[in-house]
Amino acid sequence: MTLKLSATEVTEFLSQVFPQVKNDFTIEALEEMRSSVRLNVGDRHLRPGGTVSGPAIFALADVAFYITLLGMIGREALTVTTNCAIDFMRKPAANADLIAESRVLKLGRSLAVGDVLIFSDGMTEPVARASLTYAIPPVRTSQP
Amino acid sequence: MTLKLSATEVTEFLSQVFPQVKNDFTIEALEEMRSSVRLNVGDRHLRPGGTVSGPAIFALADVAFYITLLGMIGREALTVTTNCAIDFMRKPAANADLIAESRVLKLGRSLAVGDVLIFSDGMTEPVARASLTYAIPPVRTSQP
Amino acid sequence: MTLKLSATEVTEFLSQVFPQVKNDFTIEALEEMRSSVRLNVGDRHLRPGGTVSGPAIFALADVAFYITLLGMIGREALTVTTNCAIDFMRKPAANADLIAESRVLKLGRSLAVGDVLIFSDGMTEPVARASLTYAIPPVRTSQP
Amino acid sequence: MTLKLSATEVTEFLSQVFPQVKNDFTIEALEEMRSSVRLNVGDRHLRPGGTVSGPAIFALADVAFYITLLGMIGREALTVTTNCAIDFMRKPAANADLIAESRVLKLGRSLAVGDVLIFSDGMTEPVARASLTYAIPPVRTSQP
Numbered sequence: 001m002t003l004k005l006s007a008t009e010v011t012e013f014l015s016q017v018f019p020q021v022k023n024d025f026t027i028e029a030l031e032e033m034r035s036s037v038r039l040n041v042g043d044r045h046l047r048p049g050g051t052v053s054g055p056a057i058f059a060l061a062d063v064a065f066y067i068t069l070l071g072m073i074g075r076e077a078l079t080v081t082t083n084c085a086i087d088f089m090r091k092p093a094a095n096a097d098l099i100a101e102s103r104v105l106k107l108g109r110s111l112a113v114g115d116v117l118i119f120s121d122g123m124t125e126p127v128a129r130a131s132l133t134y135a136i137p138p139v140r141t142s143q144p
Numbered sequence: 145m146t147l148k149l150s151a152t153e154v155t156e157f158l159s160q161v162f163p164q165v166k167n168d169f170t171i172e173a174l175e176e177m178r179s180s181v182r183l184n185v186g187d188r189h190l191r192p193g194g195t196v197s198g199p200a201i202f203a204l205a206d207v208a209f210y211i212t213l214l215g216m217i218g219r220e221a222l223t224v225t226t227n228c229a230i231d232f233m234r235k236p237a238a239n240a241d242l243i244a245e246s247r248v249l250k251l252g253r254s255l256a257v258g259d260v261l262i263f264s265d266g267m268t269e270p271v272a273r274a275s276l277t278y279a280i281p282p283v284r285t286s287q288p
Numbered sequence: 289m290t291l292k293l294s295a296t297e298v299t300e301f302l303s304q305v306f307p308q309v310k311n312d313f314t315i316e317a318l319e320e321m322r323s324s325v326r327l328n329v330g331d332r333h334l335r336p337g338g339t340v341s342g343p344a345i346f347a348l349a350d351v352a353f354y355i356t357l358l359g360m361i362g363r364e365a366l367t368v369t370t371n372c373a374i375d376f377m378r379k380p381a382a383n384a385d386l387i388a389e390s391r392v393l394k395l396g397r398s399l400a401v402g403d404v405l406i407f408s409d410g411m412t413e414p415v416a417r418a419s420l421t422y423a424i425p426p427v428r429t430s431q432p
Numbered sequence: 433m434t435l436k437l438s439a440t441e442v443t444e445f446l447s448q449v450f451p452q453v454k455n456d457f458t459i460e461a462l463e464e465m466r467s468s469v470r471l472n473v474g475d476r477h478l479r480p481g482g483t484v485s486g487p488a489i490f491a492l493a494d495v496a497f498y499i500t501l502l503g504m505i506g507r508e509a510l511t512v513t514t515n516c517a518i519d520f521m522r523k524p525a526a527n528a529d530l531i532a533e534s535r536v537l538k539l540g541r542s543l544a545v546g547d548v549l550i551f552s553d554g555m556t557e558p559v560a561r562a563s564l565t566y567a568i569p570p571v572r573t574s575q576p
Binding site: 290304305306307308332335336341342343346347350368369370371372373375376377 | 449450452476479480485486487488490491494512513514515516517518519520521534
């Protein structure tokens with residue numbers, strides 16, 4: 001399986017479908033079945049004390065896996081998260097971006113499954129890990 | 145076990161420790177081991193099409209369970225989420241608040257476990273379900 | 289939605305498709321979207337100390353939700369578990385059966401989602417909770 | 433961090449504390465923070481059709497991560513699973529053992545978190561993935 005979209009094409013697609021978060025994320029790398037995505041941490045992602053909030057970490061995991069899927073299956077805005085199990089393991093470093101390393105473990109016709117490790121930029125021990133399932137809508141073969 | 149904090153006291157505590165989200169959530173009810181919390185849906189919670197985003201649903205589940213815990217154990221700002229498994233089951237209704245019904249299933253000395261059902265306001269079929277684990281910091285017994 | 293199979297019919301079906309475990313489980317009650325299932329605890333389910341093992345608790349959660357689904361959708365031996373998130377909260381009581389209370393939260397065309405609470409028989413605080421997703425195979429509409 | 437126990441020592445310990453499953457599992461490799469463990473598939477692990485059952489896959493994930501932990505922290509029979517999220521992705525191959533590749537992502541004082549990929553022996557696409565949390569009992573420092 002080869003990539004259907006490049007990092008540039010995925011970035012452009014995301015800025016169309018999710019304009020409100022388009023500046024939050026930067027695709028660092030997009031390869032077959034895996035990607036590396038940066039959360040450009042800003043004040044809106046922080047809790048008092050300067051660490052990134054749980055919902056912002058969840059959002060990064062979700063977007064990172066979605067980006068990897070988009071690379072593999074092409075523009076499918078209707079693809080939706082059905083399940084996420086996330087472990088918060090360490091406090092993120094203050095004043096550091098987060099990096100999500102995601103991979104697809106199964107790319108089926110109706111379900112895609114994968115996982116994500118999240119690091120504070122420059123650190124080797126992960127802040128969080130997540131596994132995700134996305135439902136892929138059936139291909140409409142008979143459209144006019 | 146009885147409540148250590150009332151809904152008013154929990155609301156006040158949250159607005160001190162999480163000032164950036166204090167207007168997002170309203171405690172509808174707080175009882176022993178359970179609560180009902182409203183997400184006051186605004187533009188910042190929406191995806192194109194008008195439905196509430198996954199990260200906003202996650203944030204609601206997380207805050208709702210935290211509120212139930214605060215009611216039971218008192219002001220413990222250091223209590224942290226260690227795990228969340230969430231299933232997204234239905235698209236939220238457009239232009240409707242979300243309501244989270246949470247309960248504590250175990251309140252141990254170091255871990256609390258519970259779950260949350262999330263509904264679009266006025267609907268009977270849940271939008272999402274989540275189970276969460278929080279780590280409770282050890283009691284410091286020898287403080288001066 | 290009404291039941292397609294009675295408790296007796298589900299029991300009979302299970303003993304055909306899973307003969308090796310047919311004596312492990314007893315359906316205590318089967319209603320629309322929910323059931324109560326007993327694990328008849330035997331030596332093979334125990335760990336040293338006399339408590340039920342984690343895999344036996346997992347098996348009970350999985351079977352209990354499958355039983356509830358069978359009641360709703362009829363004989364579908366191909367239905368398969370795709371995801372389970374389980375929290376082990378308390379040590380089961382020694383020398384006691386386990387009771388699983390399961391419910392379906394979503395019964396879609398291709399996915400069913402629900403959760404299960406597991407108790408030592410006679411206790412009010414749950415031993416474990418689990419959420420499960422099952423994939424339902426597409427209906428074959430044009431078979432001769 | 434270095435290993436506190438070798439594969440031989442862990443195998444011996446397991447056969448003492450879990451005598452009923454000691455022949456089910458073989459440690460293929462045990463290194464710092466990771467291990468490879470084989471499920472010696474027998475009739476008792478199979479469903480009709482010859483594939484390994486869900487509970488047997490769960491048991492393998494749980495034991496594999498426990499083995500990795502034992503290697504790192506030494507004989508701690510009281511260490512218990514508190515959470516597991518498992519995705520079943522593909523049908524296991526018939527008549528093949530399963531291999532679990534596990535790693536520890538966090539080894540804290542009271543919680544250990546990690547994940548496991550499970551393969552049919554000789555296959556490259558995983559059958560299942562699991563993430564697990566174990567609670568580690570406090571060290572008793574003042575024992576006579």
